[in-house]
Structure formats: structure tokens, C-alpha cells
Amino acid sequence: MSNVYKTYDYSQIPITQLRDKDRENLSKIANFTIRNLCENNNSNLLIFSQQLDIHHDGIADSYIFTMDNQKLQTGDLLGFIGINDSQITISTRFSKNDIEDYFLHYMLQKVFHINLLDLQHSISNDRIFDFLTYMFPFYLKRALKQGLYKKYTTKNCNNINVKGTINISNHIKNNTPFTGKIAYRIKEYNCDNDLTQLxxxxxxxxxxxxxxAILQTDADTVAYVSQICNATPSYDKRALNNILIKNRNPIFHPYYTEYRILQKLCIQILCHKRLKYGVDNNRIYGLLFSGSWLWEEFIHKTILKECGFSHPQNRARKGGIYLFNKNEADINFVVSRCKRYPDYFKENFILDAKYKHLDNNRIDRNDMHQIISYMHVEKANIGGFIYPKSTMDIMVTKLGDLRGFGGVIYNIGVPIPQEKETYAMFSLEMTNIQEELKRKILDLS
Known part of the structure; x- marks a missing residue:
């Protein structure tokens, strides 16, 4: 029987609370970076953001948790991970109790554009993989915007209109005595294939x-679901195992790039019970979210976008800032090495998202150096950090006036409700906080 340990981000579990067998199992995950686990082909482990190095903020090289002789220490990662029959559920530190994690659900709703309030909102072991279903419409739409996935498929035919290679064994089997038909194989480039069937x-x-109800969240989702159904007339519920076998290898296609994550997501959804209760030795499985990535995307979509801030995209090389004037340095050097990507910026304002504890206004020296550098290069008069906090008041704290070229740095604390009885009440309170925070940030501008 599986043993589940429930904890929070940036928290500890005393090593004495772990069973000897669980300590042995979990040590095979502990002290390994996310990059290590992904490179070791743990196909049953799904981690978001998929682009781990997108912000050069160390996510790929961070640990899911560390272990020593005293404690198991969690970090930035949220969600669920297990190996063999030992499992850990990691909630946000803002969750009300061990069952509900409204804040994680709320961030997922906003980042993945889920518009439902009547779904389950539990982060218990039995429901953790439902997060996969939450994300299905988002990635379905991203993939279908590239068009229906097409590939060559082999079709067995038996008629008088021979177009392909004669299938001698089938011809003898099906057309003896000869009836005028010919058995043959034909390759067709069509939409009814292993991936669309998946x-x-x-x-x-x-x-x-x-x-x-997740399949009816908006008109686009309904349309794309209908498109897939119309494109797969050969669908057979009994063929599921065969379809999963045919999708064991991830697709690599220069055009249909968005289908790879959708393929993996579908496999996880269809296999989630097996993933949790299988018996493969040393099998790592789970679903994890980077708290830093979720927080950064959440703040932009709900607050800063409406305040006029740009949100650079490192992987796409969009929206960054240059450290040197293009006309004063070698252009190749400038483009390849001297472009930087603040979390958010506009004409006179640079902001950096931080998911970690900043309640005491003690900022890491590297974070402080980075924001000052961005402000200097952009000649911005205002800079700062924006982070989640547990006390229920919006804190806009002036850290000080910079010497030299001047400028002001602020620390902005966003309160996260923790005592709401229902998810609807939590969402309403968060909406009110967001509106008030927009006004405060615009006043600073």
C-alpha cells in the first residue's frame, strides 16, 4: 500500500517521520536536479514549465527536494511525485489545510485559461492527476492551431481499384476463388492516425x-473537440491499449511542435491510475509545477498586463533589453550574449517576480544587483520585486532611493487569502486584491 507524505513548498519533514522503506525510496529522487530527472527519461514524470530554462532562473537546476540525516527539505516545486510505493504531495504554503489548496488551483485557472468554478479543488492523492485534465483544453487548442496532425498511414484494401502494393497473403485468403477483387496496401497522408486517435x-x-464540463469551457475547445472526433472515424474504445503502445515514442516533427506535449499529456491522463498504482521497480512518476514559473505567469496575466507591462519571452527571444548600444558593439556579440530578459518592464518601471519569502524585505544580493542593472540600462526610475504573502494587506514597501543615477526600489507583497470556506469565495477575494493592486502599481508609475 502506498504511503503518502503531505507537505508544503519551502518546508521540512523531519527524517524521523519517514519509514525506513520510504526513506530508501525517496533518497533515489532527493538531491537530484529537475534536469537530471528529465534527462534520465522518466516518461511518467511531467513538469511545468516545459521550457525549464526559459528564464535562466535556475529552475532546471533546482531540486524537487533534498535529504540529509536530519530532514527532507522542499523548495519551489508544487504537485505530486512518487517512486515505487512512496509518494509526496507538495501544496503551496498558503493552503488552508492538508486537503484544500485554492491558491494552486487559482493560479492554474488563470495561467491555463480554465473558466470553471464548479470543479473539484482538492490536492489529495486521489485528485492530483486531475490537474492534467485541467490543462488538456489549453494544450489541445495550442496544438490544433497548427492544424490537424497528419501522417502517412497504411491501409489494407480489397476492391477492384488497385492503387498500391498487392498484398498476396490477404488476396489468397480473401479472394479465393477469384471474385474480381484485389487485396492491396496503400499509404495515405491523413488525419486518422495513431496520435489523433490518442x-x-x-x-x-x-x-x-x-x-x-472541461471540454465545454469555451467555443474554441468545443470546436477543436468536434474537429478531432470528425477526423477519427475509425475510433474504437477497445483499441486503447494498442493506441498507447503505438504512442510510446514521442513525436518529432518540424512543424507540429505543439503536439509533443499534448501527446505526453494524453498518455498521462489515460494512464494515471496505472502510474500511481503500478509496481515497476524504481519508477518515478508524478506531476510537478514550478511555483516561480506559475507565479510569474499568474501575475502577468491577472495584474501587470493591464498595467502596461511587457513580459519578455526568453526562449522565443522576444521582448528583451540590450546592455549595449547596437551601433557601438559587434552586433552578433550584442544579440547572442548581451540581451537580458527582465520579468516585466515598461517605459520607466522594472519588476521582478519572486515566489520565495520576502516578508522581511531581505532581498538576495544577486536579485538586488540584477534589478539595479536593469534599471540603469533602461534609465528606469522605479524598480522592485512582487511576491505572495500570508498576511492580508497589500504591502508596498519602499526599500530606498538609489545613489548615483538615482531611482527607487519597492517590495510589493500580494496577500493570499487562507481562511475562505469555498473556492468561489477565495476567487472573489483574489479578484478584489488584484484590482486594488493594479491601482497601487499604476499610482507608483
Missing amino acids: IRHTIEYIRDSYMS
Whole structure:
């Protein structure tokens, strides 16, 4: 029977609370970076953000948790991870109790554009993989915007219109005595293939679950679901195992790039019970979110975008700032090495998102140096940090006036409700906080 330990980000579990067997199992995950685990082909472990190095903020080289002789220490990662029959659930430090984590659900709703309030909001072991279903419409839409996935498939035919290679064994089997038909194989470039069938099986699985409403969150989702169903006339519920086997290898296609994450997501949704309760030795499985990445995306989508801030995209090389004037340095050097990507900036304001504890206004020296550098290069008069906090008042703290070229640095604390009885009440309070915070940030500008 699985043993589940529940904890929070940036928290500790005394080593004495772990069973000897669990300590042995979890030591195989502990002190390994996310990059290490991903490179070791742990296909049953899904981590968001998928682009781990997108912000050069060390996410890929951070640990899910560390262990020594005294304690198990968690960090930035949220969600669920296990090996063999030992499992850990990591909630946000703002969750009300061990069952509900409204804040994590709320960030996921905003980042992945989920517009439902009547879904389950538990982060218990039995529900953790439902987060996968939350994200299905988001990645379905991203993939289908590239068009329906097409590939060559082999089709067996038996008629008089021979177009491909004659299938001698089938011809003898099906057309003896000769009836005028010819058995043959033909390769067709079509949409009814192993990958679209996998997506169709996922759609039907969700339709039969209590989360079926997720397929009707908006008009685009409804349209894309219909498009997949129309493109897969050969769908057969009994063929699921065969379809999963055919999708064991991830797709690599220069055009259909968004389908790779959708493929993995579908496999996780369809196999989640097996992932949790399988018996493969030393099998690492789970679903993890970077708290820093979620917080950064959440703040932009709910607050800063409406305040006029840009949110650079490191991996896409969009929206960054240059350290040197282009006309005063070698352009190749400037573009490749001297472009930087603040979390958010606009004409006179640079902001850096921090998910870690900043309640005491003690800023890491490297973070402080970075924000001052950005302010200097952009000639910005205002800079600062924005972070989540547990006390229920918006804190805009002036850290000080910079010497030299001047400028002011602020620390902005965003309160996260913790005593709301329902998710709807939590969402309403968060909406009010967001509106007030927008006004305060605009006043600073």
C-alpha cells in the first residue's frame, strides 16, 4: 500500500517521520536536479514549465527536494511525485489545510485559461492527476492551431481499384476463388492516425468522467473537440491499449511542435491510475509545477498586463533589453550574449517576480544587483520585486532611493487569502486584491 507524505513548498519533514522503506525510496529522487530527472527519461514524470530554462532562473537546476540525516527539505516545486510505493504531495504554503489548496488551483485557472468554478479543488492523492485534465483544453487548442496532425498511414484494401502494393497473403485468403477483387496496401497522408486517435481516446475518457464540463469551457475547445472526433472515424474504445503502445515514442516533427506535449499529456491522463498504482521497480512518476514559473505567469496575466507591462519571452527571444548600444558593439556579440530578459518592464518601471519569502524585505544580493542593472540600462526610475504573502494587506514597501543615477526600489507583497470556506469565495477575494493592486502599481508609475 502506498504511503503518502503531505507537505508544503519551502518546508521540512523531519527524517524521523519517514519509514525506513520510504526513506530508501525517496533518497533515489532527493538531491537530484529537475534536469537530471528529465534527462534520465522518466516518461511518467511531467513538469511545468516545459521550457525549464526559459528564464535562466535556475529552475532546471533546482531540486524537487533534498535529504540529509536530519530532514527532507522542499523548495519551489508544487504537485505530486512518487517512486515505487512512496509518494509526496507538495501544496503551496498558503493552503488552508492538508486537503484544500485554492491558491494552486487559482493560479492554474488563470495561467491555463480554465473558466470553471464548479470543479473539484482538492490536492489529495486521489485528485492530483486531475490537474492534467485541467490543462488538456489549453494544450489541445495550442496544438490544433497548427492544424490537424497528419501522417502517412497504411491501409489494407480489397476492391477492384488497385492503387498500391498487392498484398498476396490477404488476396489468397480473401479472394479465393477469384471474385474480381484485389487485396492491396496503400499509404495515405491523413488525419486518422495513431496520435489523433490518442487524442480522441482522451476526449472520450474525459467525457465519461466527472470533469466532462472541461471540454465545454469555451467555443474554441468545443470546436477543436468536434474537429478531432470528425477526423477519427475509425475510433474504437477497445483499441486503447494498442493506441498507447503505438504512442510510446514521442513525436518529432518540424512543424507540429505543439503536439509533443499534448501527446505526453494524453498518455498521462489515460494512464494515471496505472502510474500511481503500478509496481515497476524504481519508477518515478508524478506531476510537478514550478511555483516561480506559475507565479510569474499568474501575475502577468491577472495584474501587470493591464498595467502596461511587457513580459519578455526568453526562449522565443522576444521582448528583451540590450546592455549595449547596437551601433557601438559587434552586433552578433550584442544579440547572442548581451540581451537580458527582465520579468516585466515598461517605459520607466522594472519588476521582478519572486515566489520565495520576502516578508522581511531581505532581498538576495544577486536579485538586488540584477534589478539595479536593469534599471540603469533602461534609465528606469522605479524598480522592485512582487511576491505572495500570508498576511492580508497589500504591502508596498519602499526599500530606498538609489545613489548615483538615482531611482527607487519597492517590495510589493500580494496577500493570499487562507481562511475562505469555498473556492468561489477565495476567487472573489483574489479578484478584489488584484484590482486594488493594479491601482497601487499604476499610482507608483
